[in-house]
Amino acid sequence: MKISGWVFLVLGGIVIAASYLIKGLKLFVFVGMLFVIYGIGKLISGFIVKDDEKNDGKTARSDNYEELAAKELQESRCKRCRCIVMSYDHFCSGCGIRLR
Numbered sequence: 190m191k192i193s194g195w196v197f198l199v200l201g202g203i204v205i206a207a208s209y210l211i212k213g214l215k216l217f218v219f220v221g222m223l224f225v226i227y228g229i230g231k232l233i234s235g236f237i238v239k240d241d242e243k244n245d246g247k248t249a250r251s252d253n254y255e256e257l258a259a260k261e262l263q264e265s266r267c268k269r270c271r272c273i274v275m276s277y278d279h280f281c282s283g284c285g286i287r288l289r
């Protein structure tokens with residue numbers, strides 16, 4: 190995906206050059222400029238994404254912690270009727286037995 194930025198730059202250059210060579214394609218100059226701007230944007234974002242990947246790794250880990258916490262909540266069941274109860278519940282929602 191690193192090449193895509195350069196591809197857009199080259200494409201933009203070609204489009205601008207073509208629009209200069211062919212008469213009546215002045216609009217394509219703007220299209221070409223958009224391609225070039227998009228290409229530069231992609232190249233810049235490519236450098237930023239590298240840092241984001243590191244951050245994503247951290248957030249992915251924190252998501253795992255949340256999942257584990259959710260699993261613990263889900264797996265806490267009533268001893269009597271086996272219905273799912275939350276760790277903060279004082280009474281079972283299924284049979285009404287006192288949990289704590």
Ligand SMILES: [Zn+2]
Nearest residue numbers: 267270281284
């Ligand atoms: Zn129960």
